[in-house]
Amino acid sequence: MSQLTGMTVFIFVLAALLLLMACAKADRVRSWRASLNPSAPDLPDAAFTAARVVLVVVAVVAVVIGIQGIAVQDDTGWSEDELTSAVEGATRALDGSSVHGGPLDGDTPADFDGEYATTVEQEVVEHGGGDAPQLGVHATLTGSTTSDEAHYRITADGTGASFCMHVERTLTGWADTVAPGLSGDAAAVKLPEFTFAVSSRTGDC
Structure with missing residues (x-):
């Protein structure tokens, strides 16, 4: 209580x-x-x-x-129905999304323990609906984690429900961009593009 x-x-x-x-x-x-x-x-x-x-x-x-x-x-406080709907919506939004990494080969765009965990929490809150709280969601890194794969235990204040979100990051290509302040061939930069495969299920990881 x-x-x-x-x-x-x-x-x-x-x-x-x-x-x-x-x-x-x-x-x-x-x-x-x-x-x-x-x-x-x-x-x-x-x-x-x-x-x-x-x-x-x-x-x-x-x-x-x-x-x-x-x-x-x-x-x-979140209800179980609100959190269930929000996690499902966040999963759909994150699945298939992509970001660019740094200019170095294999440079990943976000660490699973920090920036991406915050992204998961924000997406769940955004998909909570008008009656759901705008805070109180927690995405905790759990289970086995590698540089390209992670699991999050998602919980929220007000309910004992929990969900397991699986995230897999894949290097899917390189994007051409221009470095600021440079011109010609020196300005051409290739950035790695990473795509996320995201799924979730009820219960702990």
Whole structure:
């Protein structure tokens, strides 16, 4: 249970206790006070009425705060359906995508442990839909990893669901480009082009 969920539950329990206190009979309260302190002055009915009004008002305020807490939690936490749809959309978007590496032979365009993990998280968030949170997605590198292959365990705040995304990077060609500040043959540069094959499935890697 998250801290926000625990606080929301506490607020609703507090509201229920306040309403129970407001419903307590005056005679029972007087009897309880007398058993604790027989010399205490008797409370007028007006005091009980005022106390009931205060307790009810505080209970209503607590309920409103609790409802707002539920709304905040829904805005910041992912559901299993939202994460499932987002991972599927991110997989489709990343599969077949390509990037250019550096000008050196075999120079890869992004490391799997850093830049590409961030790319995966961003794609999942972008495919979460209008009601899904805009943060809280985690792509953790796991399992066997090589220079051209990696696995990510994808999770999100608010749900216990997890997904395994497999990424395979392949050098598919070379792209001609022009180096800035140079001209003629010296400006011609070939950059390696890498294509990604991406798939995903439910569960850990």
